[in-house]
Amino acid sequence: MSLLEVQRSMVEFARGYQRESRKQVQLTQAESKWLDQLPNSPGLKVTQQTQQWWRITRLCSAAPLTVELIKRTGFDELLYDYIINEPVRSLFFAAELEQFANYLQQHSASTPTIKILAAFECAVKNAYQASVSNDAHASPVKTFQFTYDPIALFNALLTGAALPSHAQHYYLIVSPDLPHFWRVAPEVDYQALGLHRNH
Amino acid sequence: MLPRPPQKLGVGINYHWDFQDLIRNNLNVIDYIEVSPDIFCEEIITENQRRFRLDKRKLNDALALGNLCPVVVHGLGLSIGSASGWNSDYLTVLDQYAQQQCFAWHSEHLGFTLVKNQDGSEDHAGLLLPMPFTQDALDLLCPRIQQLCIRYAVPFLLENTTYYLPALTDTYKNGREWDEIDFLNKIVTRTDCGLLLDLYNFYCNAVNFGFDPYSALVRLRLDRVIEIHVAGGIMHEDFLLDVHSSEVPDAVWELLEWILSKVPNLCAITYEVLEQALPLMGEEKIVAQLQRCKTLWNQYVEKSFESQVREKEFNTLEDNNNVAA
Numbered sequence: 001m002s003l004l005e006v007q008r009s010m011v012e013f014a015r016g017y018q019r020e021s022r023k024q025v026q027l028t029q030a031e032s033k034w035l036d037q038l039p040n041s042p043g044l045k046v047t048q049q050t051q052q053w054w055r056i057t058r059l060c061s062a063a064p065l066t067v068e069l070i071k072r073t074g075f076d077e078l079l080y081d082y083i084i085n086e087p088v089r090s091l092f093f094a095a096e097l098e099q100f101a102n103y104l105q106q107h108s109a110s111t112p113t114i115k116i117l118a119a120f121e122c123a124v125k126n127a128y129q130a131s132v133s134n135d136a137h138a139s140p141v142k143t144f145q146f147t148y149d150p151i152a153l154f155n156a157l158l159t160g161a162a163l164p165s166h167a168q169h170y171y172l173i174v175s176p177d178l179p180h181f182w183r184v185a186p187e188v189d190y191q192a193l194g195l196h197r198n199h
Numbered sequence: 200m201l202p203r204p205p206q207k208l209g210v211g212i213n214y215h216w217d218f219q220d221l222i223r224n225n226l227n228v229i230d231y232i233e234v235s236p237d238i239f240c241e242e243i244i245t246e247n248q249r250r251f252r253l254d255k256r257k258l259n260d261a262l263a264l265g266n267l268c269p270v271v272v273h274g275l276g277l278s279i280g281s282a283s284g285w286n287s288d289y290l291t292v293l294d295q296y297a298q299q300q301c302f303a304w305h306s307e308h309l310g311f312t313l314v315k316n317q318d319g320s321e322d323h324a325g326l327l328l329p330m331p332f333t334q335d336a337l338d339l340l341c342p343r344i345q346q347l348c349i350r351y352a353v354p355f356l357l358e359n360t361t362y363y364l365p366a367l368t369d370t371y372k373n374g375r376e377w378d379e380i381d382f383l384n385k386i387v388t389r390t391d392c393g394l395l396l397d398l399y400n401f402y403c404n405a406v407n408f409g410f411d412p413y414s415a416l417v418r419l420r421l422d423r424v425i426e427i428h429v430a431g432g433i434m435h436e437d438f439l440l441d442v443h444s445s446e447v448p449d450a451v452w453e454l455l456e457w458i459l460s461k462v463p464n465l466c467a468i469t470y471e472v473l474e475q476a477l478p479l480m481g482e483e484k485i486v487a488q489l490q491r492c493k494t495l496w497n498q499y500v501e502k503s504f505e506s507q508v509r510e511k512e513f514n515t516l517e518d519n520n521n522v523a524a
Contacts, residue, residue, distance in 0.1 A: 002336040004282035006367060007314045011324045015362070034367040043407065046438045050363070051325035057475075088325035091276065091312065094240035129241055132256045185495030 002029045013038050014047050052083050055096070062097035062125070066104070066118040068157040078109060113148065120144050120182075127181040129155050141175040143190055145146070150184060177184040205303050205354050205425060207420075207504055208467040210271055210492040212485075214238075215306075215474040216260055219417065221482050223264070226491045229305070231269040233469050234261055236296040237276045237289065250377075251288045253295060265300050271306035271426070272296070273358075273395075279307050279343055280330045283315035284340055294460035296353055303466070304397045304425065306356035307347070309340075332377040345397045345464060348391040356425050358395035361403040363440035379404065379417045393425035398458070399471075401431065402451050403439040412454060417461075425463040429455055429492065430471040443473045445480065446488055459499035468492045468500075 001009075005025050012119055025047070027035070056079070058066050071080055072119035082103050089099055101118040102109045104167060124143045150166040171190035174182045201374040209230030212218065222229055239258040276289040277401035293305065302326040310327040330336045348379060368376040377385075379401075387394060397421070407413035429452075447455075447470070460466070470488045477485070493522065 002282070003331070003333070003339060004314065006331055006335075007280075007282050007311060007328070008322070010328050010364065011314050011322050014324050014326065014328060015322075029368070031367065035363065037365045041365050042436065043365065043438065046363045046436050046440070047326070047328075049435075050440065063209045088323040089321075090323065091325075092240065092243040113468070129252060129254070130403055131252050133252060 001025050006031075007037075009035065009196060013044060014051055014083070016048050023113065035175050044116070055083050055088065057097045058091070058093055059100060062093040063100060063118060063121045063165050065154060065157050066100075066114060069114055069117055069153075072157070073111065073114070075109065076102065076112065077109070078107060078114070078158070090139055094129065097122050097125055102193040107115055109161075111124060113146070116144055117153075120172060120174065124181050127176040127178075130176040131181065141173060143185070143191070143193055144174070146170045146172065205466050207465075207500065208271070208303060209501075210489055210496050211271070211467055211469045212489060213273065213469065213471050214261055214264070216257055216504075217477055218489075219264065221477070221485060223267070224482075225486050228267060228486060228493050228516065229268065230324045231271060231467065232261075232264060233266075233271050233273045233471075234302070235273050235275050236292050236443075237274065239296075240292055242288075245365065246507060251292050253292065262475065264379075269300045270300055271469075273307070273469075274305065274307045277307050277308075278314075278502040279357075280309065280311035280321045280336065280340060281313045282339060283313065284313075285343060286313060302351075304354040304356055305331060305347070306358055307428065308358050308360050308449070309386075314409045314431050329360055329362035329364070329366060330382070332359070332379065332382040333367060333369045336377045337382070337385055338427045339387070340386060344386065344392045354393050355391075356393040357383075357386060357393040358397050358428070359400055360397070360451075361400040361407075363407060363438055366426040372383055378383075379414050384418070384420050387420050387423045391465075392423075394420070394423045395426045395428060395457075396462075397428035397430070397471075398454050399428065399447065399451050400441055402448070402454060403441050405430065406439045412459075413457065416454075416458060420460070421461050422464060424458075426466055426467045427455065427458070427462070427465060428469050428471050429488075430482055446484060447491075456495060456499075459495060461502070463503075468496055479504045502507060 002052050042122060058081070065080065070076065082100060086103055089095055101122040105115050105119045123139070126139040135164045147166050147169060148164050149167055155161060156163045169187070171185045171187055172182055173189065173193070211231040211233050212234040212235045214222070224233060236413065239254050241254065242251055244445055257441065272293065274289060274293065276286055278286045308327055310329050312324050313326055314322050316322055328341065344355065344357065368378070370376050383394065386392065401416070402412055412470065422479065429447045430441070430443045431447050432440045432442040433444060434440070455468070468491055472480070472485055
């Protein structure tokens with residue numbers, strides 16, 4: 001078993017989707033004993049949980065509003081499903097946020113508000129990155145249409161207050177040129193940007 | 200042996216922008232900062248390619264602090280042990296950082312996070328996994344370590360890590376299996392790298408796998424220990440976890456005090472703590488940990504260093520007198 005095969009096995013065990021490695025390669029006695037030990041080792045569960053905790057921590061830092069909304073609206077299964085079924089691509093926050101937002105856009109159990117909020121947090125992150133790297137083209141202006149008052153919604157998610165009820169349409173603009181990279185916009189601005197499509 | 204002995208720095212803390220005030224307010228206790236350049240980056244992934252983008256704002260904040268105290272580098276993202284190739288983007292980031300900030304040495308964790316699949320796609324473990332203690336792993340690591348020892352003209356240190364899975368090991372002719380100490384000793388014998396001895400990680404492994412840390416550590420090449428890490432964590436499912444979330448446990452303080460007289464080339468003790476622990480622990484408790492490190496540093500390292508300097512000066516004086524006579 002080459003070092004590469006050993007490492008593939010370890011990653012598979014850590015992620016909880018081990019293949020039948022031993023069928024594909026010739027094993028020494030030590031390798032065979034080690035592969036027998038791994039599935040029943042008490043440290044395997046801890047390794048898997050540690051990997052999942054780090055990922056939850058990354059998600060909570062990268063998309064705090066979206067994660068809070070998911071929990072508050074009883075869609076926790078989306079978080080577990082993402083962590084278990086979506087491969088880890090990176091230990092970095094922005095890459096994790098991008099992957100999480102894409103996952104939510106495609107998942108049928110995800111609500112429109114969860115999808116919009118994830119896309120919004122992703123856009124703000126991209127705008128921030130474009131701003132600090134002086135590359136505004138990397139993050140063009142984006143618009144979002146909410147059916148909650150966004151200020152009331154963000155406040156509720158950050159403070160634990162009750163979620164606001166659905167109301168009329170609200171519009172947000174995200175851009176690297178804005179002081180905090182986003183602002184609530186009147187409908188006229190939203191229409192003027194010519195981007196009046198639902199995100 | 201190490202290319203040149205690094206300077207004695209004292210006591211430090213891992214850098215995070217949330218610690219800016221804490222560090223600036225306590226420069227009487229904090230002699231240096233340990234910086235992970237990875238934290239100034241975001242990773243952009245397109246298709247099967249990954250690249251880093253530096254956040255200049257965060258970088259500039261750290262550079263400003265680097266004007267006030269020395270810096271050492273502690274990498275997170277190299278994946279030095281990946282059989283399918285290390286993360287060369289990390290080195291690009293470190294190259295960029297090295298152009299803007301002097302550092303006394305740089306270090307990395309002994310382990311891997313990335314593997315390439317048969318179809319060429321990349322898999323990520325999601326956490327640092329340990330290297331098997333085997334000749335194959337040694338043959339992969341040593342040339343890479345040697346490259347890192349010369350790349351930045353400052354010493355390179357390798358850090359022992361915590362692991363929870365049973366290790367795949369080679370065996371000696373007498374049937375005894377290689378262990379972590381054997382593996383680290385073989386690395387330092389074959390390369391010029393120093394050791395960043397993480398006492399908390401080592402203590403976790405001792406607790407989790409039931410061995411005596413003292414009898415293990417006396418077998419380690421302690422002359423290669425340049426930096427020591429201390430930290431605290433939590434117990435979960437009967438495993439002591441490496442999470443840097445709390446105060447250093449008493450058993451690790453005892454290990455530190457025991458080992459300080461046995462590491463002649465020690466240059467630094469770093470207290471590692473997660474930024475998320477700041478609101479939970481509070482600045483006072485974190486500073487108290489640093490202060491305790493400082494007391495031990497002054498008691499063991501500084502005192503011994505001063506007596507070495509005095510002895511050297513005395514010998515030089517005696518040599519000069521002999522020449523004059």
